[in-house]
Amino acid sequence: MDKRESSGVEHVSFVYSSTNRLLHWIxxxxxxxxxxxxxxxxxxxxxxxxxxxxxxxxxxVSWHVLLGFILxxxxxxxxxxxxxxxxxxxxxxxxxxxxxxxxxxxxxxSYFFIGELQKKGLYGPLQFLAYTVIMLLVVLxxxxxxxxxxxxxxxxxxxxxxxxxxxxxxxxxxxxTVRLIHHITMWGFLIFIPIHVYMVIWSAIRxxxxxxDVMFTGYDYHLKKRGDEER
Amino acid sequence: MNGFDALYAKAEKHIAVLxxxxxxxxxxIEQMLxxxxxxxxxxxxxxxxxxxxxALPSQFTPLFAQAxxxxxxxxxxxxxxxxxTGCSEALIRSDAPTVDSLxxxxxxxxxxxxxxxxxxxxxxxxxxxAMKTYAGRYILLVEGGxxxxxxxxxxxxxxxxxTGLDFVQEAASHAxxxxxxxxxxxxxxxxxxxxxxxxxxxVDKVVKQPVINVPGCPPSAANIVGTLMHYLLFGTxxxxxxxxxxxxxxxNRIHDLCERRGHFDAGEFVESFGDDGAKExxxxxxxxxxxxxxxxxxxxxxxxxxxxxxxxxxxxxxxxSEPNFWDTMGPLEQPLQxxxxxxxxxxxxxxxxxxxxxxxxxxxxxxxxxxxxxxKDEKES
Ligand code: HEM
Ligand code: SF4
Ligand code: SF4
Numbered sequence: 001m002d003k004r005e006s007s008g009v010e011h012v013s014f015v016y017s018s019t020n021r022l023l024h025w026i027x028x029x030x031x032x033x034x035x036x037x038x039x040x041x042x043x044x045x046x047x048x049x050x051x052x053x054x055x056x057x058x059x060x061v062s063w064h065v066l067l068g069f070i071l072x073x074x075x076x077x078x079x080x081x082x083x084x085x086x087x088x089x090x091x092x093x094x095x096x097x098x099x100x101x102x103x104x105x106x107x108x109x110s111y112f113f114i115g116e117l118q119k120k121g122l123y124g125p126l127q128f129l130a131y132t133v134i135m136l137l138v139v140l141x142x143x144x145x146x147x148x149x150x151x152x153x154x155x156x157x158x159x160x161x162x163x164x165x166x167x168x169x170x171x172x173x174x175x176x177t178v179r180l181i182h183h184i185t186m187w188g189f190l191i192f193i194p195i196h197v198y199m200v201i202w203s204a205i206r207x208x209x210x211x212x213d214v215m216f217t218g219y220d221y222h223l224k225k226r227g228d229e230e231r
Numbered sequence: 232m233n234g235f236d237a238l239y240a241k242a243e244k245h246i247a248v249l250x251x252x253x254x255x256x257x258x259x260i261e262q263m264l265x266x267x268x269x270x271x272x273x274x275x276x277x278x279x280x281x282x283x284x285x286a287l288p289s290q291f292t293p294l295f296a297q298a299x300x301x302x303x304x305x306x307x308x309x310x311x312x313x314x315x316t317g318c319s320e321a322l323i324r325s326d327a328p329t330v331d332s333l334x335x336x337x338x339x340x341x342x343x344x345x346x347x348x349x350x351x352x353x354x355x356x357x358x359x360x361a362m363k364t365y366a367g368r369y370i371l372l373v374e375g376g377x378x379x380x381x382x383x384x385x386x387x388x389x390x391x392x393x394t395g396l397d398f399v400q401e402a403a404s405h406a407x408x409x410x411x412x413x414x415x416x417x418x419x420x421x422x423x424x425x426x427x428x429x430x431x432x433x434v435d436k437v438v439k440q441p442v443i444n445v446p447g448c449p450p451s452a453a454n455i456v457g458t459l460m461h462y463l464l465f466g467t468x469x470x471x472x473x474x475x476x477x478x479x480x481x482x483n484r485i486h487d488l489c490e491r492r493g494h495f496d497a498g499e500f501v502e503s504f505g506d507d508g509a510k511e512x513x514x515x516x517x518x519x520x521x522x523x524x525x526x527x528x529x530x531x532x533x534x535x536x537x538x539x540x541x542x543x544x545x546x547x548x549x550x551x552s553e554p555n556f557w558d559t560m561g562p563l564e565q566p567l568q569x570x571x572x573x574x575x576x577x578x579x580x581x582x583x584x585x586x587x588x589x590x591x592x593x594x595x596x597x598x599x600x601x602x603x604x605x606x607k608d609e610k611e612s
Contacts, residue, residue: 042566042568043517043566043568044498044500044516044517046498047497047498047499047500051497052493052494052497052499053497054497054498055496055497055498056497056498057495057496057497057498058496058497060498113600113601113604151484151487151523166472166473167473169473170473170474173554173555173559174524174553174554174555174559175484175523175524175525175526175553176521176524176550176553176556176559176560176567177559179523179524179567180559180567180568180570180579183567183568183579184579184583187579187580187582187583187586187587190583190587191583191586191587191590194587194590194591194594195590195594198594198597198598202597202598202601205601206601
């Protein structure tokens with residue numbers, strides 16, 4: 001066997017637990033669904049036009065809210081796992097890179113083909129920042145979505161949340177501004193998704209490690225570096 | 232005591248206090264109404280209507296009728312700041328005098344620039360006099376935003392050229408209750424629209440006392456009179472929302488009780504003014520209706536003796552009773568996402584599309600560059 005090949009498959013690490021992988025794909029599907037239904041809510045392009053008994057808009061909204069609650073649940077669980085999950089140590093150690101200027105320069109340079117990427121945790125600093133911002137965006141869209149929600153449903157959970165959500169509504173500057181903020185979060189996701197998919201594929205090629213399959217199998221593999229042998 | 236009994240006792244107590252005060256008028260409100268052709272039956276019908284509007288149980292109707300007859304015991308001072316007098320107009324213009332407007336005209340309105348006969352020095356003396364005589368008892372109603380820039384010099388009143396800011400602060404310090412009538416007094420209104428050169432603000436931002444906001448551009452006569460009548464009945468502030476608006480009037484969105492709501496949920500929208508959908512009375516969402524973001528009771532109370540209201544007449548709500556509506560609700564006849572982002576003069580959708588295009592172009596450039604760089608890499612290994 002060729003020397004290079006054997007070294008290529010040898011270095012395997014388990015990076016994502018099954019829950020984290022599942023949550024990732026749930027978010028991917030649900031956010032896509034939310035952007036599509038949300039776009040309809042903002043500019044309704046379909047109309048029954050025949051009967052006022054077919055509540056088309058109402059149905060789109062209820063699907064949107066249903067997906068919204070899946071996103072909220074998945075988001076809460078993922079944030080919990082980030083801090084307290086069994087494998088959260090490797091994610092948390094990315095914070096070291098986050099606050100290291102050297103790591104930042106290394107990552108930015110590597111994206112322009114200058115030198116290799118070296119990191120202490122799971123993510124590079126720019127990558128970690130991007131994921132943090134996306135998670136904050138999930139929180140913001142969930143919060144603004146809940147405010148909009150308590151104004152269309154009034155019983156049960158919506159009734160419980162009504163008063164606290166109205167406090168947040170005033171912080172955000174009134175219901176119209178909440179709606180605009182909610183709309184802007186959609187653009188945040190729309191811009192993030194293509195960059196995210198591209199960077200996953202590109203860095204797999206560039207740094208010779210696993211691509212999309214990490215999120216299915218949980219295993220990342222990459223070429224053995226000289227440092228690995230010494231260890 | 233349960234909530235109902237407690238509320239009832241509170242009203243009874245306040246009515247007793249009111250009846251102990253002396254009226255400044257020669258004839259009673261009852262006699263006045265009788266003279267103007269409003270009999271007991273019509274008066275009770277009106278009292279029942281207002282009681283229901285205030286979301287009070289019908290058992291309160293006789294109590295409320297009693298309180299309304301004592302309305303002449305409450306001295307009112309109405310100040311005009313930076314405004315258009317539209318709110319006063321909304322109150323006093325009606326096709327025939329209603330019980331509301333008759334009582335309002337008759338009550339002891341001590342100072343109201345549009346309605347009073349006095350002018351100049353005399354008018355100012357009247358105001359000073361009223362504030363002194365009824366200190367701690369009068370209700371202060373303010374119409375208009377209060378300019379605060381340059382110590383309020385953008386608005387001066389009267390022969391002494393005192394600033395509006397000064398007047399409001401002095402009047403507020405001796406008032407029993409303060410009502411901001413209209414969006415300008417409540418939130419600053421059009422004067423406060425960006426860039427707000429005069430530093431106009433709502434009354435609650437310039438006085439220390441609690442203020443009840445009755446916003447609207449203009450608020451309906453029902454909301455102005457209802458707020459007054461609620462105070463008359465209980466002598467305390469009503470349940471207020473986060474923006475100090477009475478909940479009985481501003482508890483629901485326009486959208487919640489709009490007659491076109493069925494068409495909204497069915498996805499039946501007016502695509503342009505005058506199209507078939509418009510003739511059918513479909514929803515005005517795509518024509519920029521801001522009803523989903525606006526808290527008010529226009530959809531049930533309507534205007535001009537409940538005859539009609541903007542959405543009934545085929546035009547969307549413009550969100551007039553919300554804070555900063557000039558800045559947050561525009562453009563008038565387009566949906567919210569057509570709002571121009573401050574400073575960039577572009578809509579969020581345009582900015583988003585530009586950024587997304589930039590992203591895609593960037594990805595393309597980077598991947599093409601990668602093709603050349605990686606070739607070298609692969610040959611090496
Ligand atoms: C990725 C996350 C989300 C995206 C991209 C998204 C997108 C959108 C968009 C574009 C709108 C239309 C806003 C406009 O008119 O400009 C909307 C409305 C709405 N969203 Fe979301 N949304 C998300 C999450 C949520 C969540 C978590 C909830 C919570 C339940 C939610 C509840 C709502 C509600 C209630 C409305 C208003 C519907 C109506 O007024 O009838 N959304 N969303
Ligand atoms: S016309 Fe306006 S308030 Fe009425 S249902 Fe349509 S969007 Fe809502
Ligand atoms: S319908 Fe809307 S814009 Fe018109 S008065 Fe009522 S709240 Fe104001």
